[in-house]
Amino acid sequence: MKLGFYARLTRTHARSQPGTIVSLFKPFYRVAKITAIGAISINKMRAVITINDLMDGAALAVFIDKSLCPELWAGAVVVKHNLPLIN
Template sequence: MGVLLGLTRTHARSDRGSRAYDFKPYYRGAKISVIGGISFKKVLAVMTLNGSMNGEAYKVFVEHFLLPQLWVGAVVVMDNLPAHKVEEIKPLIESVGASVLYLSPYSPEFNPIEHWWSQLKAFLKV
């Protein structure tokens, strides 16, 4: 997930009959990429980096943050981001007894972490 540090909310509440006003910063802010893994019970791993994510950064996340949290029988669900398809990623995950499931293209609604990302972005816009 990419986050611009200048995020602001696009909607606001006000008393009935009056308009809500606020200042919107012109500065969009630097881009921070957030990589994460969740289970049904908790956040397993999170890593941030400046700029965009690439395959090498994702491999570092998997090796150092995600693998220590996985268990035999865990299923890692990934979309079709090119960084997720780096050749070494799937064997790394399978080496701890977990399996990999790639989503079909254009189907983020089937990825549970997308709902978590939307909640996180809403929190950051406050």
Template sequence: MDETGVLLGLTRTHARSEMGTRAYSLNPFYRGSKVTVIGAISIKKVVALMTMNGSMDGIAFELFIEKFLVPNLWSGAVDVN
């Protein structure tokens, strides 16, 4: 089981310009939304996967466990996280 977040509004920190000229930008560091992805895999397959807008919290984690992970587990399965 693992969780990651993707910031959709990040801007570039490096740029190119013609020789002898400077590259300028007025982009803010961060503007946009965040998508969180949480999933569980076994040796043979993806067991559960959930995406959500925003950040993971305890309520969202419980929802993932209850609605996505537990229904796909088999007898003798062990979760390591």
């Protein structure tokens, strides 16, 4: 399971009481990129890490080496998928 999201996103639309004006401060800076990656089994969540950047090959190697492999048992099967989320 891999989930990526941007921290501190601002809304593009606002609502206010009838007859009032919306006042909005929208910060002008780039937001942090955070990736969460994890592994689950039938019984429980096996390994989870978050990365303060986008996922790349080096980050995946660290996840596999430091988090996933210690949680595996003899005969375990690992299936990797990268399916888009469907709304």
